[in-house]
Amino acid sequence: MIRTRGDVEDALAFERVIEQYSGADWLVNEIRHYFKRTLKRLDVTSRSLIALIEPGSCFAGALLELALACDRQYMLDGPRESTSDNSDNSDSSDNEEDEPAQIVLSASNFGTFPMANGLSRLGSRFHGDDDSLAKPRSEIGRRIEAREALELGLVTDALDDIDWDDETRITLEERASLSPDALTGMEANLRFVGPETMESRIFARLSAWQNWIFVRANASGPEGALRRYGTGRRADFDRDRV
Amino acid sequence: MSIDYTEKIPNNVDLAGDRKLRRALESWRPNFLNWWKTMGPALPCADVYLRTAVDVGKEGWAHFDHVPMEEYRWGVFLAERNHDRRIAFGEQKGEPVWQRVPGEYRAELQRLIVVQGDTEPASVEQQRRLGETAPSLYDLRNLFQVNVEEGRHLWAMVYLLHAYFGRNGREEAEALLRRNSGDLDSPRILGAFNEETPDWLSFYMFTYFTDRDGKYQLGTLEESAFDPLSRTCEFMLKEEAHHMFVGTTGIDRVVARTAQLIREHDTDQVAAYGGIPLDVIQRYLNFHYSVSLDLFGSEQSTNAARYFTAGLKGRWQEERRRDDHVLMEDSAMVDVVRDGAVTTHEVPALLALNHDLRSEYISDCQSGLKR
Ligand SMILES: [Fe+2]
Ligand SMILES: [Fe+2]
Numbered sequence: 176m177i178r179t180r181g182d183v184e185d186a187l188a189f190e191r192v193i194e195q196y197s198g199a200d201w202l203v204n205e206i207r208h209y210f211k212r213t214l215k216r217l218d219v220t221s222r223s224l225i226a227l228i229e230p231g232s233c234f235a236g237a238l239l240e241l242a243l244a245c246d247r248q249y250m251l252d253g254p255r256e257s258t259s260d261n262s263d264n265s266d267s268s269d270n271e272e273d274e275p276a277q278i279v280l281s282a283s284n285f286g287t288f289p290m291a292n293g294l295s296r297l298g299s300r301f302h303g304d305d306d307s308l309a310k311p312r313s314e315i316g317r318r319i320e321a322r323e324a325l326e327l328g329l330v331t332d333a334l335d336d337i338d339w340d341d342e343t344r345i346t347l348e349e350r351a352s353l354s355p356d357a358l359t360g361m362e363a364n365l366r367f368v369g370p371e372t373m374e375s376r377i378f379a380r381l382s383a384w385q386n387w388i389f390v391r392a393n394a395s396g397p398e399g400a401l402r403r404y405g406t407g408r409r410a411d412f413d414r415d416r417v
Numbered sequence: 418m419s420i421d422y423t424e425k426i427p428n429n430v431d432l433a434g435d436r437k438l439r440r441a442l443e444s445w446r447p448n449f450l451n452w453w454k455t456m457g458p459a460l461p462c463a464d465v466y467l468r469t470a471v472d473v474g475k476e477g478w479a480h481f482d483h484v485p486m487e488e489y490r491w492g493v494f495l496a497e498r499n500h501d502r503r504i505a506f507g508e509q510k511g512e513p514v515w516q517r518v519p520g521e522y523r524a525e526l527q528r529l530i531v532v533q534g535d536t537e538p539a540s541v542e543q544q545r546r547l548g549e550t551a552p553s554l555y556d557l558r559n560l561f562q563v564n565v566e567e568g569r570h571l572w573a574m575v576y577l578l579h580a581y582f583g584r585n586g587r588e589e590a591e592a593l594l595r596r597n598s599g600d601l602d603s604p605r606i607l608g609a610f611n612e613e614t615p616d617w618l619s620f621y622m623f624t625y626f627t628d629r630d631g632k633y634q635l636g637t638l639e640e641s642a643f644d645p646l647s648r649t650c651e652f653m654l655k656e657e658a659h660h661m662f663v664g665t666t667g668i669d670r671v672v673a674r675t676a677q678l679i680r681e682h683d684t685d686q687v688a689a690y691g692g693i694p695l696d697v698i699q700r701y702l703n704f705h706y707s708v709s710l711d712l713f714g715s716e717q718s719t720n721a722a723r724y725f726t727a728g729l730k731g732r733w734q735e736e737r738r739r740d741d742h743v744l745m746e747d748s749a750m751v752d753v754v755r756d757g758a759v760t761t762h763e764v765p766a767l768l769a770l771n772h773d774l775r776s777e778y779i780s781d782c783q784s785g786l787k788r
Contacts, residue, residue: 334584337437342583348520407722407767408745409508 176347177226177241181233183279183318190236190283210237211288217244218290218366219378221359221416223350227343228276228321228330230255236281240288243296246362248330249343251276252321255336277318278329280311291374292367301328302368354400355416356391360384427492430576441579441587442493449491449571452594457541458564460548460557467562486561491569493576496651504642505735506742507728514644518581522727526643527582529729531589532606533634534574535596537567539610540623542598547620556617559663563624566656573649581645609708618671618693622705625664625785630712632657633733633778640731665785672698706782713775716751722767732770733777749773 179186196203217224226242228234228250234242242248253275286295294302301308311327321333334342350358367379388394394401398411426432426446432439466483469490484490502514518526541564551557571593578586596603604611609630614623635657639650671693678692679685687694714721724730725744732738740747747766752759766773 337440338583341581345518345520345523345583349523350520352519352521405719406765407719407726409723409726 177224177245178229179232179234179238179241181231183233183235183277186233186235186238187279187281190281193237194282207287214240214244214288214296215291217241219363221362223247223358223362225249225347225350227251228278228324230274230276232276235279237283237288239278239280239284240296242278243284243300243329246365247332247346249339249346250278250321250324250330250333251339252333252335255339275320277320278324279318280315282315285312285315290367291372291378292369293372293375294369299366299368351414354388354393354410354412355414356388356393357400359416360388427490428494430493430495430580432493435580438576438580441590442576445575445579445587445590448591448594449568449575452538453541453568456538456597457545457568458548458561459545460551465558465561467558467565469565486565489565491565491572493572494569494652495645495648498644498648502644502647504728505640506731507642507726508743509642509728510742512642514642514647516644518643522643522729523582525724525727526646526729527578527586527589529638529724530574530577530582530646531593533638534571534578534590534593535606536610536631537570537574538593539596539598539605539607540614540627541567542605543610543612543614543623544620547614547617550617552617556667560620563628563660563663566660569656570653573653577645577649607712609712612708617667618698618701619705621664621667621671622701623664624660625668626702626705626709626782627712628657628660628664629781630709630778632661633774633781634712636733637730637774640735642728668698668785669788710775710779713778714771716753716772716775717764717768718771719768721770722765725767725770733774 193203193207197207198204224245224247226234226245226248228242228248230251254273284295284297286298289295290299292299297308297311307328311329314327319327319329321330324330325333332342363379363384367375389401391399393399393410393412396402400410400412403410426442430438432442465486467486467489469482469484504510504512504514544560544564547560548557551560575590575593578590582589596605598605599611599613609627614620632654635650635654639647639654641647641650672695675687675692675695675698678687678690679695682690685695688697721730725732735742744766748763749766749769749772750761750763751769751772753762754760755762
């Protein structure tokens with residue numbers, strides 16, 4: 176699960192500094208590359224990655240890439256209200272969490288941090304659909320709330336605070352109950368679309384994944400899904416993701 | 418917990434303290450009332466007093482009181498919670514029951530609840546015009562009683578969808594009001610609930626055979642490891658008993674009258690004397706028995722096996738059965754047609770659970786037939 180915490184403006188300010196000096200200053204340049212590699216590591220991680228975008232988070236520009244590297248993004252729609260309703264009057268505090276969750280796009284989301292396939296994460300997400308990719312580009316710099324993020328296809332779902340806890344819990348449990356190998360295969364498939372590069376040949380070979388899933392014990396072992404199929408018994412999975 | 422009647426929606430699930438549930442149910446309620454107005458009983462029904470649940474005591478016994486139909490208030494009632502309850506069957510046998518839906522089984526549990534929930538309003542729709550031809554005030558009251566309780570059973574299933582299945586559950590709860598019995602575009606899910614109930618003999622047969630199917634389905638869900646579902650079904654079963662009583666005594670009276678006329682006039686052609694001939698009764702029975710049997714699904718089912726293994730749906734009277742309640746090693750005999758003849762065939766017990774439930778149902782029907 177990936178969360179951020181902080182001020183959106185701060186995140187964008189840091190990003191501007193890095194952009195401004197990365198040509199001239201070796202340290203700033205290293206930081207930029209290091210962040211690019213970190214994101215690439217996420218792309219090839221054999222874990223389900225889920226971003227929770229809540230009030231008080233700072234998924235903006237380069238940090239928004241963290242969310243876009245995830246398999247799913249859940250965004251809280253509207254403010255977080257108190258969970259108990261003993262008091263009907265809204266206790267107004269100057270808490271930053273009174274502001275609804277927001278994300279902000281910047282140039283960083285359109286090619287600064289390419290994936291192994293040479294595309295940006297949004298480019299992979301909207302591969303072959305130039306119209307959908309053009310829309311978020313025209314929203315650069317604007318604060319985008321949950322509904323709009325959902326309409327733009329930037330998040331998987333926008334949930335209000337009444338549903339938030341339950342839906343996210345169930346989603347995580349549901350996902351965790353599936354075959355870990357099948358998930359690894361599915362996620363690798365969905366993460367790397369489009370052109371093959373030397374890098375993606377090494378890190379994202381999909382044809383190999385398929386065969387690998389079927390020969391694993393989770394599929395063809397005595398307690399695997401294929402052997403148990405049709406018996407009414409549940410497959411026993413080794414839950415380690417490799 | 419006693420039922421709180423001060424709320425708009427009488428309940429014993431602490432609706433007042435549950436913002437999420439209250440919002441969902443209160444926004445669903447007008448749609449339900451609208452559905453009841455357009456798809457519920459067609460006959461205006463002042464002066465018909467109906468029993469309504471007012472309390473749930475220990476052992477899940479419901480206490481009833483009587484109110485006029487317009488004052489009937491649908492609500493949410495669960496049988497009392499047993500804090501020590503444990504899963505009685507399947508792979509997780511012996512573990513504590515679940516108070517919320519495990520993500521792993523969300524889709525399957527939701528499907529089971531939606532299918533059960535879909536039958537409840539369906540029968541109200543099927544029976545909506547029967548009030549116009551009620552043979553007596555007694556029968557009319559029984560009809561409305563059954564109708565409001567099926568309406569309440571819908572509430573019970575909607576409660577589960579709202580309280581435990583999030584947004585998806587709310588969408589399914591809306592859809593329960595959008596499908597309609599016999600509708601060509603959006604029919605009810607199960608076949609028997611799209612058939613017509615055009616006359617009172619059909620109604621008696623329906624309450625005898627199809628409500629009895631309901632009893633067995635509820636019985637298997639009552640065993641569920643998902644405790645709120647279990648407690649809901651336990652309470653519904655109390656009301657279901659009356660529905661079957663309506664069927665049994667209805668058919669009793671029709672058959673008794675036919676027999677009396679046969680004796681009086683020494684002929685089985687009793688139609689001319691205002692009786693229903695035995696062969697007509699037989700045909701009604703054949704029809705309703707067959708469509709009700711179809712509700713049990715195919716004899717061999719891997720779905721039923723998975724529901725059992727996962728603890729979602731048990732067998733009829735699971736806890737009274739003397740076996741290991743896991744059934745990994747057991748086998749069962751099911752009927753199959755081979756080379757044009759009916760023979761039996763041995764299969765793993767887990768795969769024959771629909772057959773098992775249907776057999777229980779058949780022997781229950783058999784005892785009514787004998788009478
Ligand atoms: Fe019912
Ligand atoms: Fe019923």
